Amino acid sequence: MREVMTKSMARNIFYGGSLFFIVIFVGLSVHSHNYIVTTSTDAAGLTEGVARGKRVWEVNACINCHTLHGEGAYFAPEVGNVMTRWAVLDDSEGAFDILKAWMEAQPSGIEGRRQMPQFDLTDQELRDLTDFLLWTDRMDTQDWPPNDAG
Numbered sequence: 001m002r003e004v005m006t007k008s009m010a011r012n013i014f015y016g017g018s019l020f021f022i023v024i025f026v027g028l029s030v031h032s033h034n035y036i037v038t039t040s041t042d043a044a045g046l047t048e049g050v051a052r053g054k055r056v057w058e059v060n061a062c063i064n065c066h067t068l069h070g071e072g073a074y075f076a077p078e079v080g081n082v083m084t085r086w087a088v089l090d091d092s093e094g095a096f097d098i099l100k101a102w103m104e105a106q107p108s109g110i111e112g113r114r115q116m117p118q119f120d121l122t123d124q125e126l127r128d129l130t131d132f133l134l135w136t137d138r139m140d141t142q143d144w145p146p147n148d149a150g
Contacts, residue, residue, distance in 0.1 A: 040140040053132025056125045065116070069141055076114065078145050083137040085148060096130045 037043070057063070062079075063072035069080040088095040103126060107115035121129070 040142075042135060042138045045135050045138060047131065047135075049128050049131035050135045052125075053128035053130065053135075056121065056129045057132060060119050060121075068136060069139070070144055076116065077149070079133060080136050080139075080141065081145060081148070083134050089134065089137055092130065092134060095134055096127055099130050099133070100126050 057068075062068075065073050065076040067074060067078045067080070070078070083089045083095055086095065086098050088098060100123070103119065103121060106118050109115070
């Protein structure tokens with residue numbers, strides 16, 4: 001092997017290495033896309049109610065206080081698994097009743113506790129938000145959050 005690297009050798013190493021890592025990057029991107037589409041997302045459960053519930057979530061800026069699967073602010077609890085914590089994952093009507101009671105009780109007025117504002121959501125908006133939270137709870141989050149409390 002030569003002790004001196006020529007410009008053409010350096011160029012070949014650069015282009016060969018770049019091509020190698022571009023192929024690896026594209027392969028991993030395709031794998032990630034396929035995993036998200038086929039495994040982690042409940043595409044069959046994505047209904048109009050879920051889409052409207054996501055809109056309620058966005059319009060009321062819930063993510064400014066809550067986290068959803070680890071994304072958002074850490075001021076208020078994680079809500080990606082709230083339906084599991086409330087044990088109503090398989091009971092959409094029960095989930096609606098609990099969420100409605102919780103939202104109507106806000107702000108709780110407990111001294112020294114962070115207060116959630118009153119959003120005055122309609123029953124339809126609450127039902128849509130319930131559908132959205134049920135849908136997010138059914139996603140494969142690879143054991144996120146790390147504890148039951150979120």
